[in-house]
Amino acid sequence: xxxxxxxxxxxxxxxxxxxxxxxxxxxxxxxxxxxxxxxxxxxxxxxxxxxxxxxxxxxxxxxxxxxxxxxxxxxxxxxxxxxxxxxxxxxxxxxxxxxxxxxxxxxxxxxxxxxxxxxxxxxxxxxxxxxxxxxxxxxxxxxxxxxxxxxxxxxxxxxxxxxxxxxxxxxxxxxxxxxxxxxxxxxxxxxxxxxxxxxxxxxxxxxxxxxxxxxxxxxxxxxxxxxxxxxxxxxxxxxxxxxxxxxxxxxxxxxxxxxxxxxxxxxxxxxxxxxxxxxxxxxxxxxxxxxxxxxxxxxxxxxxxxxxxxxxxxxxxxxxxxxxxxxxxxxxxxxxxxxxxxxxxxxxxxxxxxxxxxxxxxxxxxxxxxxxxxxxxxxxxxxxxxxxxxx
Numbered sequence: 001x002x003x004x005x006x007x008x009x010x011x012x013x014x015x016x017x018x019x020x021x022x023x024x025x026x027x028x029x030x031x032x033x034x035x036x037x038x039x040x041x042x043x044x045x046x047x048x049x050x051x052x053x054x055x056x057x058x059x060x061x062x063x064x065x066x067x068x069x070x071x072x073x074x075x076x077x078x079x080x081x082x083x084x085x086x087x088x089x090x091x092x093x094x095x096x097x098x099x100x101x102x103x104x105x106x107x108x109x110x111x112x113x114x115x116x117x118x119x120x121x122x123x124x125x126x127x128x129x130x131x132x133x134x135x136x137x138x139x140x141x142x143x144x145x146x147x148x149x150x151x152x153x154x155x156x157x158x159x160x161x162x163x164x165x166x167x168x169x170x171x172x173x174x175x176x177x178x179x180x181x182x183x184x185x186x187x188x189x190x191x192x193x194x195x196x197x198x199x200x201x202x203x204x205x206x207x208x209x210x211x212x213x214x215x216x217x218x219x220x221x222x223x224x225x226x227x228x229x230x231x232x233x234x235x236x237x238x239x240x241x242x243x244x245x246x247x248x249x250x251x252x253x254x255x256x257x258x259x260x261x262x263x264x265x266x267x268x269x270x271x272x273x274x275x276x277x278x279x280x281x282x283x284x285x286x287x288x289x290x291x292x293x294x295x296x297x298x299x300x301x302x303x304x305x306x307x308x309x310x311x312x313x314x315x316x317x318x319x320x321x322x323x324x325x326x327x328x329x330x331x332x333x334x335x336x337x338x339x340x341x342x343x344x345x346x347x348x349x350x351x352x353x354x355x356x357x358x359x360x361x362x363x364x365x366x367x368x369x370x371x372x373x374x375x376x377x378x379x380x381x382x383x384x385x386x387x388x389x390x391x
Contacts, residue, residue, distance in 0.1 A: 034106045035073040039066050041113030042087070049073050050090075051083035051102055054221055063089070077104050079221060080126040080189035085109075085116070101126040101190070129181075129190050136177050140170045164276045168375070175201070186213035192224050199230040199353050201373050204238050207231055230353070237350035239370055243361045244349040251313060251326040256300075263363050264298045265388065267381075269324075270347065270357040272304040273315035278356040282319040284378050285358075288385060289324065295389045296363065299324040302346050304355065306331055360384060 039047065049062045053076060064071050086097035098116040100109065107123030121127045134141075147163055147170075175198070182191050192214055199207060211219075211227055218224055236244055243266075245258045269285060271278035289299045301324050305312035309328070316326055331345040346352075350359055358381060360369040369384050371377035 032074060032076045033102050033104050035075075035102065035109060036107070037071045037073075037109035037111065039069050039071060039111055039113065042066060043069050045087070047071050047085065047087060048089045049075075049083055049085050051075065051077070051081045052222060053077050054079050054081065061089070075102075077102060079104070079217070080124070082193055085111075085119075087113070087116075100124070101130055101193075103127075126189050129185070129188065133177065133181055133190075137174050140173050144170045144174075164280075168277075182210050186210070187215040187218060189218065189221075192218055192221065192227070195227060196223060196230075199227065199234070201354060204231065204234045207234070230351070233348060234351035234353075237352065237359060237367060237370065239367055241367055243359075243365050243367050246346055246349060248327045248330055248346065251316060256325060256327060261298055261300075262365070264296050265292075265363055266361040267297065267299045268350065268357075268359040268361070269299060269301045270304070270329075270350070270352045270355055270359070271301060272355055273308065273311040275304075275355045279315065279319060281356055281378055282321050285381075286319070286321050286324075288378075288382060292385055292389050293323075297385070297389070301326045302329055303327070304329050304331075304347065362388075 035049070037047075043066070045066050046063050047066050049064075050059065051062075052059045060075060062073055062075065064073055081102045083100050083102045084097065085100060086094060088094060088096065091097055094116075095114045096116050098111075098119050100119060100121050101124050103124045103126055105123050107121060109119060109121045111119040144167065147167055178194055178198070181188075182195065185191050191210070195207075195210055202210075207227070208231060211224070211231065214224055219228075235241060243258070247255070247257050250256050267285070267289070269278075269282075271282070273279075285299065289297060299321075301316070301321065303312050303315075303326065306328050312326075312328070316322055316324075327346065329345055329347045331347065343349075350357075354372060356372075358369075358371040358377060359367055360381070362368045368388075369381065371381060374380060
């Protein structure tokens with residue numbers, strides 16, 4: 001009898017041990033993903049998958065063999081993650097490459113050689129939402145591609161300006177679709193992912209509003225950390241903040257320090273030689289400068305032409321704005337690629353994420369106006385300058 005009781009206890013312990021093991025495995029596996037796939041048009045070879053694992057706080061570059069057109073990837077993630085899948089490692093602009101949204105789940109991907117952009121992924125709600133959004137935007141995206149496929153440089157300035165206006169209207173339509181999604185799905189990973197592209201286009205208040213609704217779990221993700229950092233930089237250049245000091249070298253090779261302009265009203269014009277709306281606005285801005293330079297207005301052009309200074313200087317001459325102070329943004333692109341902080345980048349100092357951007361600083365060094373995505377920004381600037389100088 002004693003032997004039987006001991007035997008039952010041993011069996012019970014084994015059962016409990018197996019049960020606990022199953023639970024532990026299930027919990028561990030729930031944080032992982034399995035991506036099975038079918039590659040149409042290619043029976044063998046390698047396929048590559050890159051994604052950022054929030055669990056390990058690092059990026060993973062994985063690969064596997066394609067056998068009889070089938071492949072399987074496995075990994076460890078606890079949140080949705082954007083991934084890049086390709087036939088050639090690291091090649092982004094290729095018909096055999098596309099982005100997908102992984103989830104800690106079992107998923108199935110069907111892709112066709114030379115048509116990766118038409119990939120079909122099941123088992124990921126995030127990717128399903130992304131597909132749905134893309135379908136709603138498909139008409140606008142198609143028209144946008146048709147317009148930019150033509151070279152703007154070979155057309156007249158008026159034709160290029162008209163094309164840019166059309167592109168702006170299309171982008172507004174696309175943005176409205178995304179904003180509706182943000183409002184309806186505040187805690188979606190896709191909301192956080194897409195929100196990154198609107199930094200600089202949205203006001204700081206709007207950006208903070210969408211960020212605040214992401215939820216505590218998502219706020220721990222690396223992409224939301226990037227958004228937080230960018231919000232901080234935007235606030236550095238927001239209305240009411242003290243303008244950052246800077247030191248640079250102008251187009252003539254002379255040193256320029258921000259303290260040289262104390263007591264003056266400064267208009268910072270962030271632009272580039274290749275930026276069509278920037279070039280269109282330069283003559284209008286120069287007209288305002290001529291009107292108010294005698295009353296203490298200085299214009300400093302800060303160009304995104306670090307790698308093409310010849311085009312920068314040519315544009316200055318063509319637009320007849322040689323009387324301004326002209327600086328380059330002075331970005332250390334190598335440092336940026338490595339993730340290092342770049343204290344010399346004037347775009348970063350003033351939270352500039354898109355062109356053209358105008359920042360008006362008063363004689364006390366306080367930012368009093370900022371214009372980026374407004375279609376009537378020159379008119380608004382004109383009213384502000386009139387208010388300041390024609391008291």
